[in-house]
Amino acid sequence: MKQKILILFAIGLLSNTVFAQQSQIVFQSDSNGKYSLWSVLDVQGASPVELTPLINAHAIQSGNNFGPINVSPDGKWYTFVSERFEADCSSLTGGNCLTVADFNFAHITSIRDGNGNVIHSTGVTSIFDGGNAIVYSDEGTHTLDVFIIRKISSSWTIPKMISGNSTYAYNINPRFSSDGKKVIFQGQSTAYTGESIMIVDSNGANLFEKINRNAKVDGSMGNPEVHMPSFAPDGSIIFEAQWGPGTPERVWHYSNLSTLLVMPDSTDLNDNSPVALPNGKVASLQLPNSTHDLKVENVDGSGKFFLTGLSTSFHQDVFDIGLGAGLANSFLTGIIPVKDASTNDIDIHCFPNPSTNQISIHTTSSTNNTVVTVSILNMLGDVMQEDKIKWSNDINIDIKNLSAGIYFLQVKMENRSVVKKFVKE
Numbered sequence: 001m002k003q004k005i006l007i008l009f010a011i012g013l014l015s016n017t018v019f020a021q022q023s024q025i026v027f028q029s030d031s032n033g034k035y036s037l038w039s040v041l042d043v044q045g046a047s048p049v050e051l052t053p054l055i056n057a058h059a060i061q062s063g064n065n066f067g068p069i070n071v072s073p074d075g076k077w078y079t080f081v082s083e084r085f086e087a088d089c090s091s092l093t094g095g096n097c098l099t100v101a102d103f104n105f106a107h108i109t110s111i112r113d114g115n116g117n118v119i120h121s122t123g124v125t126s127i128f129d130g131g132n133a134i135v136y137s138d139e140g141t142h143t144l145d146v147f148i149i150r151k152i153s154s155s156w157t158i159p160k161m162i163s164g165n166s167t168y169a170y171n172i173n174p175r176f177s178s179d180g181k182k183v184i185f186q187g188q189s190t191a192y193t194g195e196s197i198m199i200v201d202s203n204g205a206n207l208f209e210k211i212n213r214n215a216k217v218d219g220s221m222g223n224p225e226v227h228m229p230s231f232a233p234d235g236s237i238i239f240e241a242q243w244g245p246g247t248p249e250r251v252w253h254y255s256n257l258s259t260l261l262v263m264p265d266s267t268d269l270n271d272n273s274p275v276a277l278p279n280g281k282v283a284s285l286q287l288p289n290s291t292h293d294l295k296v297e298n299v300d301g302s303g304k305f306f307l308t309g310l311s312t313s314f315h316q317d318v319f320d321i322g323l324g325a326g327l328a329n330s331f332l333t334g335i336i337p338v339k340d341a342s343t344n345d346i347d348i349h350c351f352p353n354p355s356t357n358q359i360s361i362h363t364t365s366s367t368n369n370t371v372v373t374v375s376i377l378n379m380l381g382d383v384m385q386e387d388k389i390k391w392s393n394d395i396n397i398d399i400k401n402l403s404a405g406i407y408f409l410q411v412k413m414e415n416r417s418v419v420k421k422f423v424k425e
Contacts, residue, residue, distance in 0.1 A: 022328040023277040024075055025307070026051070027294065028067030029316040036316075037069045037080060039332050042277055042296045044305040048314055049332055051078075054105035059084035063091055065099075068124045070324030073178055073278055076103040077131035078324075081121060086110040088118045096120050098136055100127065104331040104408065113149060114158035124173040124228075124322040128180045133202070135162070135174040135183050143169045146185050148202055162204035163187075168196060173322060176202070177231040178278070184210075184229045184237065194227040197239060210237065211254060217261050220244040228322060232276040232299065240274055240284075251284050253299055265301030275323040283323055291317040330377060331408060331419065350409055354423035357400040359409065363393055373412040378405065399424055 023042045028035055037055065040048040055065050063083025070079050082099040083089050089097035089110050097110040098119040111134075112118055121136035122144060128134075132151040137144045138159075146163040149156050163171040168187030175184055180202060187196040187209075200207040211229075214222045223243040230238050237254040241261075248269040252261050264282060265271075272292065274284035282299055285292040286306075293309030308314040348363045361374075374397060375386040384402060389395055397409070402424045410419045
């Protein structure tokens with residue numbers, strides 16, 4: 001009995017750790033026909049940070065970047081499609097190439113497979129931790145099939161079809177499970193109406209149908225569509241459907257502990273494109289007004305709040321093509337503003353850059369002897385050193401123990417922060 005209690009206590013600690021983690025949600029916005037890619041923390045009051053300028057800073061040609069954008073579970077790798085990073089990807093040569101970016105968008109590549117071909121993907125893509133495996137949809141044996149491509153050393157393999165045994169013509173919107181061993185996707189006979197939710201091992205084995213739109217739920221037989229499935233951290237499933245005649249789109253949860261499908265919140269109408277967050281919450285797009293508004297809530301429907309829409313400072317329409325989610329990115333959290341920040345952003349200058357043994361920070365912002373946290377992150381987002389310092393207009397940071405390379409200096413002051421890139425020689 002004592003051993004059982006200890007096990008349950010350990011599970012409780014693990015659960016609390018998982019659910020305490022912050023997640024990021026990535027999406028595409030539409031403002032008068034201008035598309036942009038964004039990331040936002042799942043914290044009430046957080047404001048989205050625009051990723052498009054970070055991406056375009058490394059582009060080699062004109063063109064556009066498009067969603068759906070997705071992020072790896074660990075929050076350090078992003079996938080989207082772009083016309084800007086390969087000559088074969090321009091709008092004149094096909095466009096919409098599957099593109100990968102690292103955590104700080106310093107290295108961005110439209111990938112080529114083992115045959116040297118760029119990849120034109122459709123719908124949601126999913127990238128796993130380490131940035132070494134991607135699932136996506138493209139033309140195959142069926143009209144659209146799900147493929148997996150892996151990176152070995154510095155080269156990508158030839159894509160492997162993993163939906164070949166599907167009975168549907170369109171197999172789209174794949175996502176990895178949290179351990180990367182399984183892939184969930186939707187199957188349908190026509191281009192726009194989801195009919196089934198399928199699960200397959202990431203090696204292509206054991207494909208089976210998990211949820212069909214003709215199932216009987218709450219006494220209602222069948223519904224027009226099932227869409228946008230994703231795995232929750234515990235392996236349960238979040239998806240969109242509308243059971244019952246004339247019912248609106250809603251978010252549904254298929255628990256591992258039950259064969260019943262349940263709605264997190266039955267009062268939420270026109271609720272679209274859900275995605276499960278790594279901390280167990282659910283994000284979706286609700287249409288309470290003229291725009292799709294990004295909503296976050298617990299899986300039981302409690303704790304609901306909006307990150308975009310009329311009740312926030314972000315009023316652009318979130319494009320209903322699929323959301324992405326992963327853990328918070330330590331680089332982006334340093335530059336994401338919070339809505340209720342009490343004063344202006346911190347203004348700092350770092351010099352010399354490059355630096356050898358010491359980097360100096362000068363600020364014109366009000367200091368008032370505030371204690372700030374100064375962190376130095378490497379290119380992977382790992383914190384290499386961190387100090388709490390009584391802030392003044394000029395401070396010096398010792399960096400002689402850092403190896404030569406590119407780093408990010410992050411200064412956090414109360415609910416404000418700023419990040420600057422520097423080079424250690």
